[in-house]
Amino acid sequence: MSHLRSSGRWAGGLIALTVTAASTLAATAAVAGPAAAQGATPAADAGAVQAGQSCTASDLGKRHPFIKSTEVAPTITHFKGWYVTAGSTGYQNVTTNTQTTISVSVGLNGQIKGDFAVQTLGTVGAMLGLNVQLNYSSTSSESTSVSWNFNDPGYYGVYKGTKKVTGTYGSLNCNRVQQGDGSWALKWIEGADTGSYTTYTTLEEGAVRCEDKVPANSIMRKAQGLLDCGSATATAKHPAGPVPSAKADQAKRDADNAATAAKAAQSMKATRAARPATRAALDCQPGAYKIDVPGKVLNWSAPLLANDGIRLRESNWTSAHLDNWRLCNVTENNGVIEASLWNWGNGGCATIPADIANLEQAYLTTANCGEDDLQRFYIYRDVPGSSKIGLQNKYTGSMLGHDRYADGELIRQFSSGRQDGTGTYTLTGV
Known part of the structure; x- marks a missing residue:
């Protein structure tokens, strides 16, 4: 043999x-x-x-x-x-x-x-x-x-x-x-x-x-x-x-x-x-939020330019509600919220660009709202009384986070999240 x-x-x-x-x-x-x-x-x-x-x-x-x-x-x-x-x-x-x-x-x-x-x-x-x-x-x-x-x-x-x-x-x-x-x-x-x-x-x-x-x-x-x-x-x-x-x-x-x-x-x-997302009607909750770094002054802001990404910006940086977000088409399953993040300032929804969705550290941006899992996010919450959250893209499975605590820093996806805790944010009502 x-x-x-x-x-x-x-x-x-x-x-x-x-x-x-x-x-x-x-x-x-x-x-x-x-x-x-x-x-x-x-x-x-x-x-x-x-x-x-x-x-x-x-x-x-x-x-x-x-x-x-x-x-x-x-x-x-x-x-x-x-x-x-x-x-x-x-x-x-x-x-x-x-x-x-x-x-x-x-x-x-x-x-x-x-x-x-x-x-x-x-x-x-x-x-x-x-x-x-x-x-x-x-x-x-x-x-x-x-x-x-x-x-x-x-x-x-x-x-x-x-x-x-x-x-x-x-x-x-x-x-x-x-x-x-x-x-x-x-x-x-x-x-x-x-x-x-x-x-x-x-x-x-x-x-x-x-x-x-x-x-x-x-x-x-x-x-x-x-x-x-x-x-x-x-x-x-x-x-x-x-x-x-x-x-x-x-x-x-x-x-x-x-x-x-x-x-x-x-x-x-x-x-x-x-394929470009088809525009869809959104059922948004009435409240608007800033998405902040817990205990610090920086918060998310939607891009000013079409090809730019969502960035951390100082809390006193405001531009026509670009730092304000609404939760839309919200569902909840076993205590986990799923929602689209609609930006009050530019009318777009947070998304991972399709052409880089499979990449580690692909950046977050906004696009026309549509029926697209790239625009859907799972929201994991702290116990009641705390507004701390973590966010995960539905399509890629990656968690959102940032490399540095700095003005202008891009929000990106990390497959395992940020192990130093910088993937935790605060959902602050405005």
């Missing part, structure tokens, strides 16, 4: 985690909620935030990931049927064809630039005990070669493969919670944001025959399935070299079709995001 090996070219950028026998052959693991996800690896997650734990007002502008579900599937990325005759054993270089291309992604962020995405993938790897990619990468979409020592004649499947890891995640956010005695407290809750992720383990390469005994649900077993064992192709005599395989060819066609469909879906999603 042939043995698989790891390709050193694909090992870079991985965090070394202990791989157990159970996790090596893991197929599907589903986690019911944040407590179960965090409990999967107690030693790794001993200091992690968990739902129901207390938080403080400085945490209102932060978020932490938890894993809702995971699925591990052996996946063949490259394959070639190869026949070895008695006179052609020994080392041979076999060019394989692409079967599947896997790209790392978390939610909208295919580049894995934000802390939240890295934390999400790191949590997945720790839960499963697998070495997974934590930064953006993809398996090769080109034909690649495998150099292999064929000791015995026979019908082989020469392959490269990996474990594709997919699933869903949620976020834990700090929000006020009413307790059994009627009092209020700040606690980490399951926030409104959810999404999906994809990553993969170290790439392996090898060769396998129909008669080899291999572990069920392994990469090698997946490659053996492409050999079409029992068919005339597998049992007939062939000259040394490549062997046509209808099953492998169909798998390649299926992979190409899936890749085309995924690319079309992504293009359609991008088109929808870039």
